[in-house]
Amino acid sequence: MTETYDFxxxxxxxxxxxxxxxxxxxxxxxxxxxxxxxxxMFPYPSGDLHMGHAEAYxxxxxxxxxxxxxxxxVLHPIGWDAFGLPAENAAIRNGIDPMTWTYANIEQQKxxxxxxxxxxxxxxxxxxxxxxxxxxxxxxxxxxxNRGLAYRKASNVNWCPECQTVLANEQVVAGACERCDSxxxxxxxxxxxxxxxxxxxxxxxxxxxxxxxxxxKVLLMQRNWIGRSTGAQVTFDIADYPEPVNVYTTxxxxxxxxxxxVVAADSPLAADLARGTSxxxxxxxxxxxxxxxxxxxxxxxxxxxxxVFLERYAINPVNGERLPVWASDYVLADYGTxxxxxxxxxxxxxxxxxxxxxxxxxxxxxSEEDPAQTGVATGDDGAHINSGPLDGLNKVEAIAKIIEILxxxxxxEEAVNYRLRDWLISRQRYWGxxxxxxxxxxxxxxxxxxxxLPVRLPPADGLDLSPKGASPLGAAVExxxxxxxxxxxxxxxxxxxxxxxVDSSWYFLRYLDPHKTDGPFDPAQAREWMPVxxxxxxxxxxxxHLLYSRFFVKVLLDMGMVDxxxxxxxxLNQGMVVMDGSAMSKxxxxxxxxxxxLAENGVDAxxxxxxxxxxxxDDVDWADVSTAGAKKFLxxxxxxxxDVTSAPGTDQGGGDLALRKITHRAVNDMQIAVxxxxxxxxxxxxxxxVNATRKAIDTGCGGDDPAVREAxxxxxxxxxxxxxxxxxxxxxxxxxxPSVARAGWPIVLPDLLVExxxxxxxxxxxxxxxxxxxxxxxxxxxxxxxxxxxxxxxxALDGAEIRTVIVRAPKLVNIVPA
RNA sequence: GCGGGUGUGGCGGAAUUGGCAGACGCGCAGGAUUUAGGAUCCUGUGUCCUUUGGACGUGAGGGUUCAAGUCCCUCCACCCGCACCA
Numbered sequence: 001m002t003e004t005y006d007f008x009x010x011x012x013x014x015x016x017x018x019x020x021x022x023x024x025x026x027x028x029x030x031x032x033x034x035x036x037x038x039x040x041m042f043p044y045p046s047g048d049l050h051m052g053h054a055e056a057y058x059x060x061x062x063x064x065x066x067x068x069x070x071x072x073x074v075l076h077p078i079g080w081d082a083f084g085l086p087a088e089n090a091a092i093r094n095g096i097d098p099m100t101w102t103y104a105n106i107e108q109q110k111x112x113x114x115x116x117x118x119x120x121x122x123x124x125x126x127x128x129x130x131x132x133x134x135x136x137x138x139x140x141x142x143x144x145x146n147r148g149l150a151y152r153k154a155s156n157v158n159w160c161p162e163c164q165t166v167l168a169n170e171q172v173v174a175g176a177c178e179r180c181d182s183x184x185x186x187x188x189x190x191x192x193x194x195x196x197x198x199x200x201x202x203x204x205x206x207x208x209x210x211x212x213x214x215x216x217k218v219l220l221m222q223r224n225w226i227g228r229s230t231g232a233q234v235t236f237d238i239a240d241y242p243e244p245v246n247v248y249t250t251x252x253x254x255x256x257x258x259x260x261x262v263v264a265a266d267s268p269l270a271a272d273l274a275r276g277t278s279x280x281x282x283x284x285x286x287x288x289x290x291x292x293x294x295x296x297x298x299x300x301x302x303x304x305x306x307x308v309f310l311e312r313y314a315i316n317p318v319n320g321e322r323l324p325v326w327a328s329d330y331v332l333a334d335y336g337t338x339x340x341x342x343x344x345x346x347x348x349x350x351x352x353x354x355x356x357x358x359x360x361x362x363x364x365x366x367s368e369e370d371p372a373q374t375g376v377a378t379g380d381d382g383a384h385i386n387s388g389p390l391d392g393l394n395k396v397e398a399i400a401k402i403i404e405i406l407x408x409x410x411x412x413e414e415a416v417n418y419r420l421r422d423w424l425i426s427r428q429r430y431w432g433x434x435x436x437x438x439x440x441x442x443x444x445x446x447x448x449x450x451x452x453l454p455v456r457l458p459p460a461d462g463l464d465l466s467p468k469g470a471s472p473l474g475a476a477v478e479x480x481x482x483x484x485x486x487x488x489x490x491x492x493x494x495x496x497x498x499x500x501x502v503d504s505s506w507y508f509l510r511y512l513d514p515h516k517t518d519g520p521f522d523p524a525q526a527r528e529w530m531p532v533x534x535x536x537x538x539x540x541x542x543x544x545h546l547l548y549s550r551f552f553v554k555v556l557l558d559m560g561m562v563d564x565x566x567x568x569x570x571x572l573n574q575g576m577v578v579m580d581g582s583a584m585s586k587x588x589x590x591x592x593x594x595x596x597x598l599a600e601n602g603v604d605a606x607x608x609x610x611x612x613x614x615x616x617x618d619d620v621d622w623a624d625v626s627t628a629g630a631k632k633f634l635x636x637x638x639x640x641x642x643d644v645t646s647a648p649g650t651d652q653g654g655g656d657l658a659l660r661k662i663t664h665r666a667v668n669d670m671q672i673a674v675x676x677x678x679x680x681x682x683x684x685x686x687x688x689x690v691n692a693t694r695k696a697i698d699t700g701c702g703g704d705d706p707a708v709r710e711a712x713x714x715x716x717x718x719x720x721x722x723x724x725x726x727x728x729x730x731x732x733x734x735x736x737x738p739s740v741a742r743a744g745w746p747i748v749l750p751d752l753l754v755e756x757x758x759x760x761x762x763x764x765x766x767x768x769x770x771x772x773x774x775x776x777x778x779x780x781x782x783x784x785x786x787x788x789x790x791x792x793x794x795x796a797l798d799g800a801e802i803r804t805v806i807v808r809a810p811k812l813v814n815i816v817p818a
Numbered sequence: 819g820c821g822g823g824u825g826u827g828g829c830g831g832a833a834u835u836g837g838c839a840g841a842c843g844c845g846c847a848g849g850a851u852u853u854a855g856g857a858u859c860c861u862g863u864g865u866c867c868u869u870u871g872g873a874c875g876u877g878a879g880g881g882u883u884c885a886a887g888u889c890c891c892u893c894c895a896c897c898c899g900c901a902c903c904a
Contacts, residue, residue, distance in 0.1 A: 004857090217899080220822060224900060231904085249904060262904090303902090335903045342904095348819090349902050419903050542899090612843070614830060624830045626844050628856080633843085636858095672834090681832070684842035691842095698859090761838050766885055768838060806884050812837050816884045 005635035007602030010729045014738070015115065017728075023741045024068065024119040026075045033073035037529045038064040039508055039568075041537030041545075042079045045105035046086045049112045051577040051584060051594050051622065052538075057118050058607040058722070059574050059616045059679065060536040064119045065721045066674050069745040075529055076119050077511040079126035080106045083134070083500045085163065088431040088465055097460045098431040102129055116603055117724045119741070126514045128503035129431070133510060135454035136520035137502050138436040140552070142447050143559060145437070149195045150425075152445065156266060156291070156333065157424060159187035164467030165428045166191060186266075186291050192435060192496065193422040196551045200226050200418045203550055206565050214571040215617065218542040225543050227419025232403050234341065234412040236261065236314040239322065241273065245314065248336030248417050251346060252406070253398035256387035257364035259354065260342035261314040261323040262307065264333035265290045270310070273325060277311040283327055290329040305330055305353040314341075317411035318402075319388065328353065336417050348377040362386060365395070423548065425499040430457070430465050430472040432497030440484035440491035449485050455493070471495035504545050505552040508532055508567060523561050532568045539573040546571070572677055575619035577610075584622070592622050604723035605631040611722050612683040634726045637690045637719060640712045641730035643697045645704040648735035655707030656700065662692045663711040664752035670718055671748070679722075686718045709734070714746045762787050763814040769796040780807045787813045 040060040043053060064076035080102075087098035094101075106127060113120065126133055144150040158167040162182035172184050196203075204226050207219050231250035238245055245263070249255075263270045265287050274283040286308045307328030314323045323341070330349055331340050344354035345363040351371055354361055361372035366382045384390040389405065390398040406412030426435065434455045436448040448455055458479035463472045474480055474495030484491035512525035546568070553567040576583065579590040597606050608630040613620040652660065666689040673682035693711040697703045713734060720727035720740045731740035755776050760783065762770040770792045774783060784807050787793055793815070801818035 217822070221899060224821075227900095227903065229903075247904080251904080305902090330902050330904095332903065340904050347904065349904075352902090417903075419900095539898090612830090618831090621830080624844075626830095629844060632857095639858095678832095680830090681842085684832070687842055759838080763837085763885075771838080804884060806837090808837065812885090814837080814884055 005631075005638045005726075007604060007631070007634075007725065010725045011115070011603060014725055014728045015117075017738055018117075018741075021739050022122075023739045024064075024074070024076060024121050025123060026073055026121045027123055028073075031073045033071055035075065035529055036067045036072040037075045037532045037534075038067065039511075039532045039535045040076075040078065041535070041541065042081045042504070042507065043109060044081045044084060044086070045102055045109055047105060048108050049116070049594055051592055051597075054116065054594050054606055055577050055610040055620060056536065056538065056574050057113070057116065058610040059572070061118050061607075062611060062674065062679050062682075062721045063534055063536070063677075065724070065741060066745075068119065068741060069717060069720065069743065071744065074119075075124075075511070076121060077124040077126075077514075078113065078118065078120040079124075079507060079511065079514075080109070080128065081500065081504055081507075082106060082127045082129035083432045083497075083503060085429060085431070088429055091431075091460065092465050098465075099129070099460065102431075103127075115598075116607070119724075124511050124514050126507065126510050128500070128507065131454045131456050132515070132517070133507075134433040134503070136506075136510070137433040137498055138448070138453050138455060139450065139520060140502070140506065141498070142436055142450065142453075144194060144555065145447055147555075147559075149198065149555065150192060151195065152190055152192050154188060154190040156186040157189050157191055158184045159189075160184055162467075163429075164469050166424060166426060191424050191426040192437075192494075193424050194551075196423045196548075197418060197420055199551050199554050200228065200420050202554055202565070203420075203547065204228055206550070206554075209566060210569075210571075213569060215539075215573050218539065218546065218571060218573065221542050222547055225420060225547065228416060229418075230414070230416050232399075232406065232412050233337070233415040234406060235317060235410075236323075236341070237317070238273065238325065239313045239315060241312060245269065245339050246337045247339045247341050248415055249341060249343075251343065251399075252402045252412065253384065253387075253390060253393075253395055254343045254346045254364050255316065255318055255341065255402055256384075256390065257343040257345050257362050258316055258321075258323055258341040259344060259360045259362055260350075261325045262328050262331045262340050262342055262353070263310075263325065264331040264338040265308070265327040265329045267333035267338040269338055270327040273312055274308075274310045274327070279308060279311045282308045283310065286327065293329070305349075305356045307353065307357065309357075316341075317409065318405065324359070326353075326357070334421060335419070344377065345371045346377050346379060351375065351377040364390075423499075423551075425502060426496040427499055428469060428471040428495075429467070429497055430460060430463065432500060433502065434473065435494040435496050435498060437494040438482055438484060438491045439494060440487060440489060442489055443484055443486040443491075446484055446486050446491070452485075471497065473497065501544060501548050505548040506556075508549070509556075509562075521561075526562050530562065531564050531566060534570045534572065535568040536572045536574060538576070542573070572616060574616050575614075577620045577622060579622045581621060597627060601627040601631045602725070604634055604726045608634065608683065608722050611679045614680055616677060616679055633687060633690070634719075634723055636694070637686075637715055638726050638730055638733075640690065640693050640697070640708075640715060641733040643703040644709050644712050644734060646706050646709045648709075650706045650709055652706045652710040655710060656696060656705045657707075659692065659696045659701060659705070659707040659711055661752050661755070663689060663707070663714050663746075664748050666692075667714050667718070667746045668748045668753060671745070674721070682718070683722060686715060689718070690715055710746075713743075716740055717743050717746060758810045760787075760810055761812050762790070762793055763812070764793065764796045765817055766814060769793060774810050776810050778810045780809045783807055783809045783813060787815070 040057055064074050067074045082102050087102045090101050091098045141150055158172050160167055160177040160182055162180045163177060167177060177184055210219060229250050232252035233246050233248055234252060235244045235246050270283060274280045307326045310325045310327055312325040314325050316323055342350040344351040344361045346365060363371060364384055364387045366385050367378040367380060371377050381395040384393050384398050390401055393401060403414050434457060436455045438446045438448060440446050458476040463476055465472050480493045480495060482491055482493055509521040509526060512529055513522040516522055549567050554565060556562045557565055579592060584591045605627050609625045609627045613625050666685050669685045670682045689711060693708060696708055716727045716730040727740045728738055757773045758776050760772045760774045761768055770790060784805055802815060803818040804816045806814040
């Protein structure tokens with residue numbers, strides 16, 4: 001028999017068979033198997049699949065296929081995150097309708113994914129750009145609007161001059177647009193926001209239930225992003241000014257050390273304070289300059305402090321001192337109250353500012369160094385001084401005391417603050433979900449009635465999509481002009497579209513019933529399937545997408561539509577595929593084309609390479625990967641199936657015991673490895689089993705021994721998680737009917753996990769001197785006696801006195817000489 | 819600057835609870851079979867020493883322990899996140 005492993009033939013043979021069998025369909029209501037939801041992050045349809053997809057979907061597929069083998073009804077869906085700028089940019093560049101471009105790419109990716117043999121349930125595919133999907137974005141928006149969670153406000157927002165749109169805080173990376181890397185500036189605009197800050201505490205506190213199940217790194221990033229801090233709000237009167245001004249501070253205990261007062265230069269408060277004073281013009285110039293400064297300049301930490309004295313004085317509520325009021329850009333308008341008390345001795349930024357403008361420095365916490373001299377603010381704990389009633393107290397005591405004092409006088413209270421800002425969702429672009437609001441000159445913001453949803457996008461044909469700072473939808477006059485649902489008068493649709501992160505905030509629920517027409521999802525199905533048991537995706541979404549999804553689910557919980565607080569029970573962040581240490585890109589010239597690799601070595605070899613390369617969360621360097629080696633191994637495994645000569649269904653009871661033990665041990669170890677997400681180790685165990693089986697056939701019990709069939713079948717089933725084509729072909733050659741994907745995981749017999757002899761390591765003074773084969777059941781006393789009479793051990797001891805003998809039966813004995 | 823993570827052969831990486839370091843693979847070397855081989859199979863492959871055999875060895879240094887890649891302390895290197903958040 002000179003058959004050879006031909007991946008091409010195998011791929012062509014089995015793909016149509018699977019289409020017929022649909023082994024991964026999950027929607028049968030009579031299906032009695034227990035349920036599991038394995039979710040891969042859905043792709044953006046920008047061209048064909050690439051190496052990154054190949055890795056991510058290979059990893060997710062191992063889990064999905066494993067749980068199917070373990071007898072679960074696994075929901076493993078896929079869809080397309082199909083709204084977004086690239087479609088629009090391609091449209092502008094090439095004159096193609098974004099819709100045409102998007103659907104063409106989806107079809108291409110879908111075909112590639114099928115060939116890549118991902119175990120998706122193809123009945124559940126969704127595209128976020130379908131009106132059937134974005135209908136429910138609009139519905140959610142209205143629910144939030146009705147609950148006061150969606151609102152419009154004017155604010156200085158992040159503006160990308162290149163994309164000509166606003167960006168969420170989360171989309172600004174180091175002062176630049178995450179998409180095009182242009183420097184982001186500020187622009188005052190009225191925009192829609194979702195009130196995620198209302199959920200800050202729950203987003204933070206509910207992370208306790210994710211501890212140990214999500215990567216610690218992601219939890220930490222989310223914690224930092226939310227940035228909860230506790231301190232106090234302190235009320236300062238301003239001399240000759242009608243309104244008092246609050247400041248937020250985490251160090252209210254240093255209130256006696258305040259020597260000045262600062263408000264954010266670009267805040268309305270600053271303008272108000274300066275109005276009518278001789279500082280008005282200076283502030284206006286300064287504020288203009290600040291707005292022009294890009295974030296990247298603002299962020300450079302060694303930038304000298306700047307500011308304008310507003311010719312006003314704030315009154316320190318605890319000692320009546322008059323503090324000069326300044327405006328500066330080092331105070332942020334949208335954090336806390338946009339105003340601070342300046343305590344230069346104990347805050348570095350305040351100290352830098354004080355030194356720049358010759359303001360006094362007064363230490364109120366004892367320390368050896370004097371900040372006024374060193375230029376280094378002291379933040380350490382210590383006894384308070386110059387602080388009236390706080391003198392002698394440490395930090396914790398002083399904070400408690402000052403909050404008590406402020407409370408009694410009604411000039412302050414304990415307060416919590418967050419770094420998290422509300423989620424800005426308006427986008428001035430075409431290819432997204434229209435915001436279902438109608439602006440009526442009489443009635444104001446009027447929601448589109450639910451029965452008129454979805455508000456469909458007008459055809460792109462005839463619209464100018466090029467970025468110009470205003471939404472293209474506003475120019476679709478016919479579309480935008482509507483009658484106000486309340487008064488019937490002439491009104492206009494909101495011309496903006498939603499951030500595409502709205503789509504991904506709940507798409508995992510839509511999969512449960514993707515064709516539902518009378519609601520976003522079926523709550524009954526959600527009770528069955530949710531939360532997602534295992535989510536697999538890139539760490540690039542560690543903050544944005546995961547935070548927003550968690551927020552949405554908490555809103556849904558409050559709406560009574562779901563009964564859980566966290567959408568994703570477990571999270572796996574796969575690494576990236578890199579080449580020679582850096583990200584693959586055409587411009588770098590280190591791009592490895594997936595299609596080339598697939599043609600060269602086949603789907604299974606690529607999938608195997610990805611899974612075997614290392615731990616799933618680590619980056620895979622393609623330079624370290626041998627797809628040819630993977631193909632060689634698959635051929636080696638496949639050849640086993642041709643050497644099995646016993647009939648299918650042969651009783652394995654009488655098979656070669658040694659091989660049977662190896663098989664059961666291997667299956668047991670693979671199981672543990674897969675369940676702890678160490679897929680590379682699972683593959684290694686499969687390789688060991690293949691090697692042992694080959695040896696048994698060639699030089700051991702021979703190909704007709706039932707144990708060889710048992711081992712080879714175990715190999716086929718194990719490989720079905722990673723190399724489905726090879727596995728299916730092996731399964732057929734072993735005389736079975738397809739599909740191996742539903743063959744069931746081999747049952748591990750505990751009896752066969754027991755070794756009949758173990759190697760006992762004998763150490764003398766911690767060094768290995770002898771190995772003994774002993775029965776696993778040997779007692780400590782027996783082992784001690786055996787070892788102490790062993791000639792080699794006695795020789796190693798060389799007559800030395802024995803101090804102690806540590807016996808860990810059956811595996812180890814350590815003799816400690818005196 | 820603050821916070822977090824990671825350091826194991828030439829390379830990717832293994833190693834329940836502290837208990838044989840280097841599983842599995844890549845690469846490399848030698849051999850078998852071949853007209854040939856980028857096919858297949860076998861053997862070897864941490865470093866050093868003169869061998870049977872031994873010594874050393876998990877970023878560096880110290881500690882705990884009969885026993886440390888694993889636990890503790892100090893340091894170094896690299897990677898990631900945040901970055902005027904009061």
